[in-house]
Amino acid sequence: MAERSADDIQRDIEQARVGLAEAVDELAHRTNPRRVSEQLKQSLRARANSTEGRIVIGVTGGVVLLLIVKRIRKH
Numbered sequence: 001m002a003e004r005s006a007d008d009i010q011r012d013i014e015q016a017r018v019g020l021a022e023a024v025d026e027l028a029h030r031t032n033p034r035r036v037s038e039q040l041k042q043s044l045r046a047r048a049n050s051t052e053g054r055i056v057i058g059v060t061g062g063v064v065l066l067l068i069v070k071r072i073r074k075h
Contacts, residue, residue: 029035047053 048057
């Protein structure tokens with residue numbers, strides 16, 4: 001194994017530091033609560049506006065309405 005100079009070691013350390021700083025910045029961006037919340041809201045809106053989403057919402061609303069009517073008639 002060849003001897004490395006102090007400059008080579010220092011350069012490697014600096015490159016590693018820059019790489020770690022970039023990785024930490026990327027993780028901070030990905031896990032930002034406001035950003036995650038916005039992504040989740042957009043995803044849910046897209047699903048709700050799809051044909052399948054509208055069907056699920058309609059069926060769920062119908063079931064809830066039937067349960068309410070049943071409970072009102074029971075009392």
